[in-house]
Amino acid sequence: MRFQISNLKFPIAFAIFWLCIAVSGDQLLLRNAVVHTVSGTTLNPGDVLIENGKIKSVAAHIESDASVVDLNGQHLYPGMIALDTSLGLTELSGVRATLDEREVGDFVPDVKSWIAVNPDSELLPVTRANGVTHVEPAPQGNIVAGQSGLVVLDGWTSEQMAYKKPIALHVYWPEMNLDLTPKEKVKEKAKWKSPEDQAKERTNKLKALDDFFQDARAYTLARDVAKTNSAADPGRNPSWEAMRPYVRAELPITVHADDIREIKAAVKWADTNHFKIVIAGGRDSWMVADLLAQKNIPVIWEYTYQQPAHDYESYDSHYTAPEILHKAGVKVSFSLGGSTFIASLIKNLPYEAAQAVAFGLPEEEAIKGVTLYPAQIAGVSDKLGSIEPGKDATLFACDGSILDLRANVLHVWIAGKEMSLESRHTRLYNKYKNRP
Numbered sequence: 001m002r003f004q005i006s007n008l009k010f011p012i013a014f015a016i017f018w019l020c021i022a023v024s025g026d027q028l029l030l031r032n033a034v035v036h037t038v039s040g041t042t043l044n045p046g047d048v049l050i051e052n053g054k055i056k057s058v059a060a061h062i063e064s065d066a067s068v069v070d071l072n073g074q075h076l077y078p079g080m081i082a083l084d085t086s087l088g089l090t091e092l093s094g095v096r097a098t099l100d101e102r103e104v105g106d107f108v109p110d111v112k113s114w115i116a117v118n119p120d121s122e123l124l125p126v127t128r129a130n131g132v133t134h135v136e137p138a139p140q141g142n143i144v145a146g147q148s149g150l151v152v153l154d155g156w157t158s159e160q161m162a163y164k165k166p167i168a169l170h171v172y173w174p175e176m177n178l179d180l181t182p183k184e185k186v187k188e189k190a191k192w193k194s195p196e197d198q199a200k201e202r203t204n205k206l207k208a209l210d211d212f213f214q215d216a217r218a219y220t221l222a223r224d225v226a227k228t229n230s231a232a233d234p235g236r237n238p239s240w241e242a243m244r245p246y247v248r249a250e251l252p253i254t255v256h257a258d259d260i261r262e263i264k265a266a267v268k269w270a271d272t273n274h275f276k277i278v279i280a281g282g283r284d285s286w287m288v289a290d291l292l293a294q295k296n297i298p299v300i301w302e303y304t305y306q307q308p309a310h311d312y313e314s315y316d317s318h319y320t321a322p323e324i325l326h327k328a329g330v331k332v333s334f335s336l337g338g339s340t341f342i343a344s345l346i347k348n349l350p351y352e353a354a355q356a357v358a359f360g361l362p363e364e365e366a367i368k369g370v371t372l373y374p375a376q377i378a379g380v381s382d383k384l385g386s387i388e389p390g391k392d393a394t395l396f397a398c399d400g401s402i403l404d405l406r407a408n409v410l411h412v413w414i415a416g417k418e419m420s421l422e423s424r425h426t427r428l429y430n431k432y433k434n435r436p
């Protein structure tokens with residue numbers, strides 16, 4: 001048998017080679033859909049021609065010999081992108097062994113979140129089945145938590161799933177609020193801190209953060225000098241090496257800040273140091289919408305369904321916030337946040353945007369908030385986020401508007417390959433639907 005295999009090695013390899021060429025050259029025509037291009041007009045009806053995993057053509061009608069999938073009026077969208085999530089890093093919030101969303105230490109910029117993604121997570125196919133094709137697993141921590149990459153929800157290993165790495169450094173801005181609860185009313189009195197001590201601790205954290213970035217900038221300058229003068233080389237340090245693209249403003253820093261004072265302080269810090277930042281969370285960002293628009297700082301809005309934080313706010317302040325930001329000129333990307341409890345709900349991403357539409361946000365802006373804007377923030381808008389020739393054929397089709405809770409996703413393609421919509425949810429449904 002060994003002899004026969006060795007003799008057949010070349011013919012088999014030759015056949016596989018030509019088979020791969022034939023398969024890669026296949027074309028697919030998605031016909032008769034309501035094509036939401038996102039970057040342009042909506043075509044109704046419209047056709048999309050796919051070749052080699054890329055979008056080759058988009059038009060009202062395309063003549064081609066390609067294999068045809070008649071979508072029969074279904075709505076076709078680019079794959080949705082969920083930024084700032086714990087998806088892939090956590091499975092069961094109550095089981096510590098399944099949680100890998102944070103590392104020990106206040107300053108760990110060399111942490112790479114995409115390496116820790118679990119490709120076998122049951123939460124990934126559940127999320128993908130509702131049209132979310134890419135996510136950003138974000139590290140959590142105290143101050144500088146590490147770097148994140150963009151992950152595609154297809155692949156056998158974390159390396160295969162890493163679509164772009166890194167895309168951002170995550171900084172958790174020190175909280176500005178002070179706990180004024182008297183010591184006698186606190187259960188754990190040993191952990192109680194006076195307002196003065198809390199203010200001092202906050203000041204120390206802010207100074208430590210600024211010092212850390214100044215040290216990183218000094219290291220970057222020293223490394224640049226070392227290119228022409230090896231005697232001045234400070235040696236390689238993993239933490240400082242990780243910081244180089246961020247102190248140079250080559251990549252954005254995602255600043256997690258909610259309170260208006262935190263957001264204003266972060267904007268001033270970034271402006272002073274010429275850093276490129278994105279505000280994540282952004283609970284009070286609508287209160288400083290003009291400032292964010294002036295500085296061209298996008299917001300990853302994560303508070304759609306959260307209760308207002310202040311008793312003087314209207315009940316709908318979080319519903320109307322995206323429209324206020326949009327009117328001011330701020331790009332709003334929707335997210336559910338990085339909490340481990342939320343990981344299983346990332347599939348509900350479009351409904352965060354839908355609620356904002358019900359309170360004034362234009363529908364086209366809501367769609368951009370889950371497709372094109374997150375692609376721009378992640379630095380992949382040349383490949384994802386809209387249906388345009390040359391971009392990845394990462395699309396999904398559903399039997400209604402994706403902003404309608406009643407709509408069902410019927411097809412998902414990632415780079416031209418149709419994905420299975422099977423998940424733990426569907427398996428359990430099929431198992432128990434005919435139970436006697």
